[in-house]
Amino acid sequence: xxxxxxxxxxxxxxxxxxxxxxxxxxxxxxxxxxxxxxxxxxxxxxxxxxxxxxxxxxxxxxxxxxxxxxxxxxxxxxxxxxxxxxxxxxxxxxxxxxxxxxxxxxxxxxxxxxxxxxxxxxxxxxxxxxxxxxxxxxxxxxxxxxxxxxxxxxxxxxxxxxxxxxxxxxxxxxxxxxxxxxxxxxxxxxxxxxxxxxxxxxxxxxxxxxxxxxxxxxxxxxxxxxxxxxxxxxxxxxxxxxxxxxxxxxxxxxxxxxxxxxxxxxxxxxxxxxxxxxxxxxxxxxxxxxxxxxxxxxxxxxxxxxxxxxxxxxxxxxxxxxxxxxxxxxxxxxxxxxxxxxxxxxxxxxxxxxxxxxxxxxxxxxxxxxxxxxxxxxxxxx
Amino acid sequence: xxxxxxxxxxxxxxxxxxxxxxxxxxxxxxxxxxxxxxxxxxxxxxxxxxxxxxxxxxxxxxxxxxxxxxxxxxxxxxxxxxxxxxxxxxxxxxxxxxxxxxxxxxxxxxxxxxxxxxxxxxxxxxxxxxxxxxxxxxxxxxxxxxxxxxxxxxxxxxxxxxxxxxxxxxxxxxxxxxxxxxxxxxxxxxxxxxxxxxxxxxxxxxxxxxxxxxxxxxxxxxxxxxxxxxxxxxxxxxxxxxxxxxxxxxxxxxxxx
Numbered sequence: 040x041x042x043x044x045x046x047x048x049x050x051x052x053x054x055x056x057x058x059x060x061x062x063x064x065x066x067x068x069x070x071x072x073x074x075x076x077x078x079x080x081x082x083x084x085x086x087x088x089x090x091x092x093x094x095x096x097x098x099x100x101x102x103x104x105x106x107x108x109x110x111x112x113x114x115x116x117x118x119x120x121x122x123x124x125x126x127x128x129x130x131x132x133x134x135x136x137x138x139x140x141x142x143x144x145x146x147x148x149x150x151x152x153x154x155x156x157x158x159x160x161x162x163x164x165x166x167x168x169x170x171x172x173x174x175x176x177x178x179x180x181x182x183x184x185x186x187x188x189x190x191x192x193x194x195x196x197x198x199x200x201x202x203x204x205x206x207x208x209x210x211x212x213x214x215x216x217x218x219x220x221x222x223x224x225x226x227x228x229x230x231x232x233x234x235x236x237x238x239x240x241x242x243x244x245x246x247x248x249x250x251x252x253x254x255x256x257x258x259x260x261x262x263x264x265x266x267x268x269x270x271x272x273x274x275x276x277x278x279x280x281x282x283x284x285x286x287x288x289x290x291x292x293x294x295x296x297x298x299x300x301x302x303x304x305x306x307x308x309x310x311x312x313x314x315x316x317x318x319x320x321x322x323x324x325x326x327x328x329x330x331x332x333x334x335x336x337x338x339x340x341x342x343x344x345x346x347x348x349x350x351x352x353x354x355x356x357x358x359x360x361x362x363x364x365x366x367x368x369x370x371x372x373x374x375x376x377x378x379x380x381x382x383x384x385x386x387x388x389x390x391x392x393x394x395x396x397x398x399x400x401x402x403x404x405x406x407x408x409x410x411x412x413x414x415x416x417x418x419x420x421x
Numbered sequence: 422x423x424x425x426x427x428x429x430x431x432x433x434x435x436x437x438x439x440x441x442x443x444x445x446x447x448x449x450x451x452x453x454x455x456x457x458x459x460x461x462x463x464x465x466x467x468x469x470x471x472x473x474x475x476x477x478x479x480x481x482x483x484x485x486x487x488x489x490x491x492x493x494x495x496x497x498x499x500x501x502x503x504x505x506x507x508x509x510x511x512x513x514x515x516x517x518x519x520x521x522x523x524x525x526x527x528x529x530x531x532x533x534x535x536x537x538x539x540x541x542x543x544x545x546x547x548x549x550x551x552x553x554x555x556x557x558x559x560x561x562x563x564x565x566x567x568x569x570x571x572x573x574x575x576x577x578x579x580x581x582x583x584x585x586x587x588x589x590x591x592x593x594x595x596x597x598x599x600x601x602x603x604x605x606x607x608x609x610x611x612x613x614x615x616x617x618x619x620x621x622x623x624x625x626x627x628x629x630x631x632x633x634x635x636x637x638x639x640x641x642x643x644x645x646x647x648x649x650x651x652x653x654x655x656x657x658x659x660x661x662x663x664x665x666x667x668x669x670x671x672x673x674x675x676x677x678x
Contacts, residue, residue: 240541247540247547248526248533255516255527262514265476266528267502267594280537327518388518 047394054393055235059228066227080223081295086340087234088291093320093332094241095284100318101326101388102245103277104257105169106177109184111314113161113282115304117153117289119191122299124149125216137222146226149216150233150290157286158279160187165278169271172260184314188301216290217297230291237284242329242390244280253277254327313367319374325384330391335384342369427490429454429630430506430598435474435484436654444470445654448484452598452630457620459645459662460634463674467654468634469511472600475632476508477501488597502530505597509587509604511634517576521567521586524575525558528593532557558593564626565589565619581612585619592623599623601633605640613640620644642666650674 069075096110125145128134134142168179218226244250252273255263264270292312293299303312316339324335346352346363353360362368377384392399428451435448445467452458460468473479475486477498485492488504496504507528516524532554539547562568565585570578575586584604591599604620605613617640624631635641641648641662648665650658652674658665665671 243541243543244537247551248535249537249540251519251523251527254519254523258516258518259514261478262510262516263527264498265478265502265508265510265514266590267499267507267530268527269497269499269530276537 043394047392050393059231059235062231063228066224076220076224080227081220082340082344083227084218084223084230084291084295086337087230088288088295089320089336089340090333091234091237091284091291092288092317093324093336094238094329095281095288096317097321097324097326097329097332098241098244098253098277098281098284100321101328101332102250102257103253103274104326105274105278106173106318107180107278108177108314108318109164109180109182109187110281110285110317111304111312112184112187113157113285114289114292114312115187115191115301116157116160117286118293118299118304119289120156120286121149121153121290122216122293124152137218138225143229146216146229146294150287153290154283154286157289158283161282161285162275162279165275169274169278181314185305188305192301216294218294219297223295226294230294233287233291237287238329238333241280241284244277245329249273249277249280316370319370322374322384323377325386325388327388328384328386328390331384331386331389334386339370339373342373426453428452428487429489430475430632431487431490432475433485433487435471435481435486437470437474437479437482443654445474445651446483448474448651448654448656450632450649450659452632454597454630455624455628456647457624457631457633457645459641459648460632460651461636461638461641461648462651466651466674468651469602470654471651472508472602472634475501475600476506499530502594502596505595506600507591507594507596507598508600509584509591509602511602511606513580513583513587515575515583515586515590517574519575520572521575521578522555522558522562522571524586524590525561525593526554528590529554529557531595561589561592564592564622566615581608581615584608584612584616588619588623592627597629599629599631601631601635603634603636605635605637613637617644 066080092110092114096107099105099107099110128145128148134145136142164180164183168176168183171179252263252268255266255268256270256273260270305313320335320339321332323339324331324333343366346366346369352363355363389399430450430452432448432450436446437444438446448471450458450460460471462468470479474481477493477496477500480495485494487493488506491504493501493504516527519527532550534550535544535547538544559568559571562571565588567578567582567586567589570582575583578586588599588601588604601620605616608616620631621644623629633641633645645662647660648658648662649656650665650668650671652670657670657674658668660668
């Protein structure tokens with residue numbers, strides 16, 4: 040049993056390393072080409088933080104079964120922490136330009152600080168909030184998400200007017216984390232490493248006593264506590280663990296974007312970083328499947344990108360492209376379609392695994408065949 | 422003899438009222454190690470409420486629960502389990518989407534000797550603990566004849582086996598007292614007989630005390646050493662099965678006067 044597990048780990052590591060090196064070669068070959076630099080690399084950056092964000096919400100929503108609508112608030116905390124820390128370091132003279140080695144250290148520190156601060160705050164919020172369940176929890180997390188945005192807005196040094204001095208945009212872009220298109224290519228490896236590490240850590244969390252406990256809480260909280268599971272401990276811990284990675288996603292976000300504005304994390308925002316949008320990603324991918332979240336984040340990013348930037352949109356009749364001006368309508372439509380036709384999401388609770396891919400496909404095919412035969416038989420009898 | 426032994430579970434004047442309704446009043450019971458005690462009564466007599474009081478789901482409005490002489494007032498459900506009281510539910514409550522063996526592993530809360538760090542980095546400690554957990558869970562499943570379905574989802578088991586899985590899960594908590602809430606409800610005679618052997622094996626093997634709520638009178642009369650009868654939240658009789666069966670107020674409660 041264990042040798043199979045370690046073989047699986049080895050296989051995964053090898054594949055990840057090969058893919059990673061492939062990516063590195065690709066960037067070094069095509070790094071200066073226009074479309075690669077301006078479209079593909081920024082898209083990968085965005086996908087990276089969306090994947091981490093969706094997977095982290097899946098811990099709370101999919102594995103623990105608690106609806107949290109304030110997840111982007113923790114992401115905002117992470118984004119602002121990382122941005123402010125990097126600016127402070129620049130001002131303190133710790134690095135001068137982004138090719139310095141010391142900048143890399145600042146970058147790592149910013150990402151960690153973003154995660155830790157988000158986790159701390161979610162811990163404080165989680166203690167009272169997680170006493171509630173269902174709709175009540177959704178509303179209170181929604182409220183806390185809004186409170187976080189408003190507090191950030193009104194802090195003198197990180198409000199909408201800018202990060203301390205001058206406009207946030209220029210300052211962050213020039214001196215802080217904000218990466219230009221060249222730096223994005225240069226630091227693509229960093230985004231990939233952070234994403235892979237985050238996903239791995241979350242996967243390890245889910246496949247341990249913690250994952251078992253929170254899935255037990257999702258299935259039946261009363262039975263979980265009657266089996267000796269300290270439900271409030273595991274709930275608050277998972278909430279904080281998930282917020283840590285939301286914070287990390289926020290740090291990646293502030294690397295990707297030249298500007299930081301609280302309105303992009305707000306609940307009323309029609310853009311991609313609305314907390315409901317993340318919920319849509321998790322539901323689409325499958326509640327309880329991290330690989331599902333990763334796939335769904337990519338799909339939703341693609342959909343979002345296409346309806347905003349796709350050339351084909353212009354050729355559509357006005358009535359259709361009119362809808363596309365309200366992306367939230369499209370996301371709502373996606374969510375409704377998913378719930379109607381595949382209520383468990385694309386992956387359900389299935390986790391993609393290289394090692395089990397072939398046996399899994401075989402099993403799924405057999406199951407489908409059996410279902411078909413059953414249906415036929417039912418028809419013959421009916 | 423009986424006077425010298427220390428009861429493993431004891432309640433003193435235990436009671437709870439919901440608003441003006443006194444669901445249970447003045448409930449006193451002593452259960453000794455290795456004993457099998459039955460708790461019976463008509464529908465709505467307060468049997469399940471007693472179980473909820475004994476497991477910390479409800480906080481009693483009066484009286485105390487003592488485990489090995491230590492009061493458990495103000496503790497939460499998981500602390501009751503930690504102290505050594507485990508239960509099953511009248512309407513089965515399994516972790517439906519988890520596999521059978523995972524259901525048992527969840528309850529092994531006393532055997533989890535690793536933290537977040539070990540879990541994240543998969544240290545040897547993690548593997549060792551997980552291996553021990555699997556062994557323990559499998560041995561418990563074998564006792565309850567569930568080893569062959571260990572990897573199946575819990576919801577896919579037939580009713581009788583789901584009941585047994587609940588018992589296996591309760592056993593995993595290393596409890597001293599096991600509370601069984603209508604374990605034979607909805608079972609056919611064969612399943613009931615199998616369940617009985619299972620309960621007896623557990624009692625012999627672990628030396629635990631069992632408190633049993635049951636409507637199946639033949640089962641209660643056959644296996645319980647002592648029986649306590651509740652009606653409208655009050656104890657109306659207690660004693661050996663024969664004594665209880667002959668008690669006029671018990672007959673009145675069950676059949677009406």
